[in-house]
Amino acid sequence: MNIDWFTLIAQIINFILLMWLLKRFLYKPILAAIDKRETNIKNQLLDATSQKKEATKAQDEFNQKNESFDKQKAELMQKAVSEAKVESEKLKETARNEANVLKEKLEKAFTEDQASKNNNIAKRIGDEVLNITRKTLTDLSSASLEEQTLKVLLIKLDTLNEEDKIKFAEALKEGSKPIVVQSAFELSTDQQAAIQKSVNAVLNTEATYEFVIRQELINGIEILTNGFKLSWSIYDYLESFQNEVDTGKKVEIETKSK
Amino acid sequence: MELSPDETIFWQNGFITINLTLVTTWVLMFVLVMASFLVTRKLRTDLKISRWQCILEMLVTGMNQQIKEVGLKNSEKFLSFIGTLFIFIAFANLCIIFPGYEPPTSSLSTTAALAICVFLATPLFGIAESGVLGYLKTYIEPTFIMLPFNIISEVSRTLALAVRLFGNIMSGGLIVSILLSIAPLFFPVLMTVLGLITGIIQAYIFSILATVYIAAATEESDRKNVKKKKMNKQPEILTEAKLVAK
Secondary structure (H helix, E strand, O other), X not given: OOOOHHHHHHHHHHHHHXXXXXXXXXXXXXXXXXXXXXXXHXXXXXXXXHXXXXXXXXXXXXXXXXXXXXXXXXXXXXXXXXXXXXXXXXXXXHHHHHHHHHXXXXXXXXXXXXXXHHHHHHHHHHHHHHHHHHHHHHHHOOXXXXXXXXXXXXXXXXXXXXXXXXXXXXXXXXXXXXXXXXXXXXXXXXXXXXXXXXXXXXXOOOOOEEEEEOHXXXXXXEEEEOOEEEEEOHHHHHHHHHHHHHHXXXXXXXXXXX | XXXXXXXXXXXXXXXXXXXXXXXXXXXXXXHHHHHHHHHHOOOXXXXXXXXXXXXXXXXXXXXXXXXXXXXXXXXXXXXXXXXXXXXXXXXXXXHHHOOOOOOHHHOHHHHHHHHHHHHHHHHHHHHHHHHHHHXXXXXXXXXXXXXXXXXXXXXXXXXXXXXXXXXXXXXXXXXXXXXXXXXXXXXXXXXXXXXXXXXXXXXXXXXXHHHHHHHHHOHHHHHHHHHHHHHHHHHHHXXXXXXXXX
């Protein structure tokens, strides 16, 4: 348990040497490394903080931009919607107008077509009726009927008023042509003489006469001279009937279209 | 039975004696320095580090922390002294797990040498921190009457340091040797485990006491610093008080 003084001194030296060596190879490098790491971490934290700040700033900017974009978007959307509404109304109006025009055109065309068809039908009906009537009257015409027709004409001639008589006379004077007597049947000599006698009596003159047969007069007789006409025939009645029928239909169609 | 490795002499020439204590110390020194060199030559400063670097960093920062906790604020200045004490004693004591190994700390010469180092380092650090007068002032604290007691305390604690470490480690080794002859199978293992614990505790006690002594020696400088801080703070307080009064 003695102290060896050489060992003691040597151990003191050894300890100082070890202290220096460890300081050189252990404490200094380790502490330097730790310090460096701490500095790095501090810098990284600073960087992270600044980056975070930048990120926050960027985020704020982004949010602001986003908000303004949203606002702009909403405004544009509203504008677009209102414009679309106006445009839609305009288009609807145009379409409505075009539709109305087209409708009117169609209605007009339809009306015209219908009128034309109706006219055709009426004409055809009238024609058919007249044909039937003509045929019937032609079938029914006889000597007694022809005589009666002549008698009616002669009575009409006799009962002619003064004004017509003057017109008749003036017409005869203006034209130097003979008085044309048209009949649906052939007049006998007596009948021709009776007509000449009555006309001469009305006109107080001796006129020349031309007797013509026209089947379409349907049992009728006409006395014609330069624009003046005195007649009696079933044809006239039918013609006036047809005129009335045509006029009446046209009026009816116009009323319907209105 | 050899009580100390000093008694195992390899070579002697007059006063110069190369004994087991010295040889073991050199081997330990070589291992410690080589290990430190090998680990610290490739130190990494990023977050991913090697296991060995991690161990050494833990050791160094742990010691640094301990020194700070004792009261030495500028701990890095004392780290190489106190840290080397702890590492050397702990490593020397831990190596008892190797069969036939005799720790140099079981030699009174080694422990006395370490205690002398502490005895010398304490006034050196004290003077370096507080100046010669400041350090000498600690001997007459709290009163002048305490001077002889402080001197006796200085010497006795150095002696206590040396003897405590020597006694603990030597007794541990001695018990293992005795037990080996009595019950060679089981008890020596237990005693070695106990010796490991004792070794670490003794290393801790030795270095922490050295820290306490150094802290006591540099106390005067700390006091001065506190006073300076107070003096610096006072005008500020006065200004604040004036501002409040206004």
